[in-house]
Amino acid sequence: MYTETAMVGLGAPLRASERAYRQLRGEILNGLLAPGAALLEVEQAERIGVSRTPLREAVARLIADGLVVGRRGRGFEVTDISVDSISELYELRQALEVQAIRLAATRRDPAPFLELRDAFVTAPELLDQGDIGVHRYYVLIDELEDAVDAAVENPFLVGALRAVRTHLARIRRLARRNPLRLRAAAAEHLLIIDAIIAGDPSLAAHATHIHLHQSLLSVLAAIEEDSEQ
Amino acid sequence: MYTETAMVGLGAPLRASERAYRQLRGEILNGLLAPGAALLEVEQAERIGVSRTPLREAVARLIADGLVVGRRGRGFEVTDISVDSISELYELRQALEVQAIRLAATRRDPAPFLELRDAFVTAPELLDQGDIGVHRYYVLIDELEDAVDAAVENPFLVGALRAVRTHLARIRRLARRNPLRLRAAAAEHLLIIDAIIAGDPSLAAHATHIHLHQSLLSVLAAIEEDSEQ
DNA sequence: GATCGCTCTTGTGTATACAGAAACCGCAAT
């Protein structure tokens, strides 16, 4: 989630198309650009402060990411998120994560996971520390994902996973997570990490399967709850 | 493989960017543009007969497809295919196909697969009829893939599968398949189809797993053989 | 009053012109 709107000045002077891409992507992920929002080339180009050419390139990338769809004659539109699409995304996610975890457990380089294990053991305490603790917990999950990606050593698989995570970021915004679920999730993550360290691909895979099953249930429940209020 | 270089005039007058995309994509898949080939914007734009703007859009899509990588200062380059990358692609493919087949078997609409079953039963005879038969066999596989895609009803998963198949098309060109393998593959496909018809997701998944395992072995063996000659 | 058609507006698709950056070549100096 490093593509926040606030991309403070870093070394390289970004290309205009890259700036436009990051800004639009960030705004879609943040919900600032709501699903279904109709966007026009000229309008957006002016707003972001780039010309139409780089903006079109940015939009093309967003379409490839599945965050945006082109419309017949009239500009483009932010894709919307239905409950059905969440379940569908999780069907893909399950396939990818299970495979990734299985491979990570097979590759057997426990070192980075031993560190993460320590962190996840203390995760429940973290979750007692309010918003800042929750945020640090999410950072921990990011680190776990990075460690898995590195262990998998498979650009194709990691690429597909990154695409899924992009969509997940939007979904997380929809459903506020409840603290009990986070605590349970931490325990599930710990089991997965232990399975990787133990070099037990089958256990790791099944633990991941279950984790994602619970995660989907929790997300769907949270959305249903929100929509009732 | 419907993106041959010969895209004869069909109804809609294609946009220039679309034409450029299809032509380049076709040429990369055909091997006409070899892996590692360095391409320049102006050069390609002239060759295809479009301006630089739509060509850049086409290249952007190819980069998103993973068929092309941009180079620092000097144009772009067709991605190359290493033996390692083939194994990696199959790691992703396995995850996706197993999940897709599992879902297809779960959804339980046997109708389209009953037809395919008949076709695959007679596949061995087809393979005795030389190149034309082999071609018809490949068409059959395409139809099976389409039937699975339709049964899965999951845009995310199907999208990921399509991306994998794009890369597979390039790999198939590298390794001429031997007839014995094709015959064995037909039997494996038949088992998968039967499992879907029977509504047995677990059997379908395991059959797919094995099929892909054998397929990878065959491809790697064929490449090794070719490189020895 | 409703419907058909025309025009005017707006927005995309494409080409081209211009600016900045990076690589290549040659020259010279060590």
Place this chain on the structure above:
DNA sequence: ATTGCGGTTTCTGTATACACAAGAGCGATC
């Protein structure tokens, strides 16, 4: 002979101008 430096060239990145297509609004006619 090799290496460092500068000029030149080429290529990308961006902006803008133009053409064409689709829609909306308005008027005229039935």
